[in-house]
Amino acid sequence: MNRIRFMLGMVFMLVGVLLFPGAEDATVYVTNSGQKYHNDGCSSLARSKIAVTLGDAVRSGYEPCSVCKPPVFVAGTGGATPVSAQPEGLYRVNTAHLTKTTEAALSRMVKAEVVGHVDGDTVRVRIPNPPKDLGTVETIRMIGVDTPETVHPKRPVEYFGIEASNFTKERLLNRQVYLAFDWDLRDRYGRLLAYIYTEDGQCFNASLVREGYGHAYISYAFQFIEEFKNLEADAKNKKRGLWSNIE
Ligand SMILES: [Zn+2]
Numbered sequence: 715m716n717r718i719r720f721m722l723g724m725v726f727m728l729v730g731v732l733l734f735p736g737a738e739d740a741t742v743y744v745t746n747s748g749q750k751y752h753n754d755g756c757s758s759l760a761r762s763k764i765a766v767t768l769g770d771a772v773r774s775g776y777e778p779c780s781v782c783k784p785p786v787f788v789a790g791t792g793g794a795t796p797v798s799a800q801p802e803g804l805y806r807v808n809t810a811h812l813t814k815t816t817e818a819a820l821s822r823m824v825k826a827e828v829v830g831h832v833d834g835d836t837v838r839v840r841i842p843n844p845p846k847d848l849g850t851v852e853t854i855r856m857i858g859v860d861t862p863e864t865v866h867p868k869r870p871v872e873y874f875g876i877e878a879s880n881f882t883k884e885r886l887l888n889r890q891v892y893l894a895f896d897w898d899l900r901d902r903y904g905r906l907l908a909y910i911y912t913e914d915g916q917c918f919n920a921s922l923v924r925e926g927y928g929h930a931y932i933s934y935a936f937q938f939i940e941e942f943k944n945l946e947a948d949a950k951n952k953k954r955g956l957w958s959n960i961e
Contacts, residue, residue: 738769742784744776744851756782764829764851770842774850800824800845806895807909807937815909815917815938823892823911824848831887834861834878834927835919836905839891847899848906855905856919857896858942861928862956874956878927886910886918896936909938920945926955 742751746762751771756779766774772787805822812818824845830838835856841848862872864879892911901907910918922928923942926949930942950957 740768742768750779751776752779753782753784770850804895808896815920820892823894828886831883834882852906854908857907858936859919859922859928860931881927926957
């Protein structure tokens, strides 16, 4: 009798595992600050909601929400492989001794998707299968560039701030990008300091300076400081963007 019960139990378990586990690429949602992942529509997602795959959520240490009961990832049901292979370790342009943004190798960078837009020089990204030291969702402050203020609570919107913010949104939002790093991995707010490269191999940080959407931000040393200074001088010379009303 016990044996039959056991067999039945096994059959139900197998059926359960086959029918109900979340596929690794099932979409679940996390928040900017929480430790749980959720189904769409959960009340915990009222403030922020970032789509991730179930596999990414679990590998990043998120737990299923006990309220909305999202799918549970069952290892060994064919889903244990990485979503997309990320290179080992972080690609740092200073230790790679690069001198120009064009020398960087996309293949060594961390792949990410821009999922949120904050300002001209700051975006939010999702990193599938993040390497050590990075989270699944990160806020990125771009290195070497400072765009005019648009979201500071105590300061007015600065000249060309809206244009810079829109430029970044149009070029990066919902796009696949590649991240390279430099001396410091994070700023004092915990934001990731990175160079954002687009699929055409262009360094977006440099594009902002070149097109006059931002100043070269040279208060802190960075590997491409000479290039960025030159790009700024050229933008000023040609009165591009924020330099257009300067005599
Ligand atoms: Zn929930």
